[in-house]
Amino acid sequence: MKTGFVNIFGRPNAGKSTLLNALMGEKLAIVSKKVQTTRHRIKGILTEKDYQLIISDTPGIIEPKYKLHEKMMQAVKNALEDADVALLIVDVNENLEECNTIFEALKLKVPAVVVINKIDKASPDKIKEVVSFFETKSYSKKVITISALSGINKKKFLKPILELLPEAEPFFAGDDISDLPTKFFVSELIREKIYELFEEEIPYHTAVMINEFKEKTSLIKISANIIVQRETQKGILLGEKGSMIKKLGTAARIGIEKFLERKVFLELFVKVKPKWRENELQLKEYGY
């Protein structure tokens, strides 16, 4: 079974929502509005006999005026690289050079599939030109052309994407993520702060596990392990005399309180555990 995280990325109006609708069909209705995380906005889980795709989109930030803004690009890149495959969606009539500048600036390490959308609004020659433009780019494993609005051939569309996904047991039972545990979102909020406070190397090697989540009358008590692979990473996370972990704890608590609309007492511990793969670890832990 092919199982993996697919992250959709593209400028506003490129057709991300339309594509998602085409892929998910009536299944999309299951995804409740509550299911938003900060870095991952899980849009849908598509489960069939031989695959399960967890499809997210990447928070915006792709306007040309931002394109040289490194920190923002880093945020997009991090979100995208948390997936197994990135789908870079392009409107066939967009400015190609501009798109390419953005995609190149991401310096993606995960395989990317360029999806050229709205081919119903371009001549065959134009489509050919756009395909060859992207085919030669180093980030692009594959170029697909679609008209998300006219409807897609799901099997054909997914074939090259599934080829890039790992073999794994499904993370979710069925397609319903509306009851994704709050714990999952809380761990995402902690991870978000790790991304904000630490250099690239740390977030990449970090997973967050919630050990305790207890609702008390006046507050919610949460205790979480931050799992790293090496002692040196633990040292960085703790900081001098625990200064960094303290800062992280405060920032995360504020974010969690906003999300839960409750007062929160948050305890963080750093644990060294070599070799893990965060998504699997995290989701399996919750019994998926």
Ligand code: GDP
């Ligand atoms: P998003 O901002 O990337 O989510 O883009 P949307 O999916 O909301 O699409 C933006 C606009 O483009 C909408 O008006 C869609 O109907 C239109 N659109 C999306 N896909 C296609 C397509 O394949 N062909 C045409 N002609 N229009 C499309």
Ligand code: MG
């Ligand atoms: Mg949209």
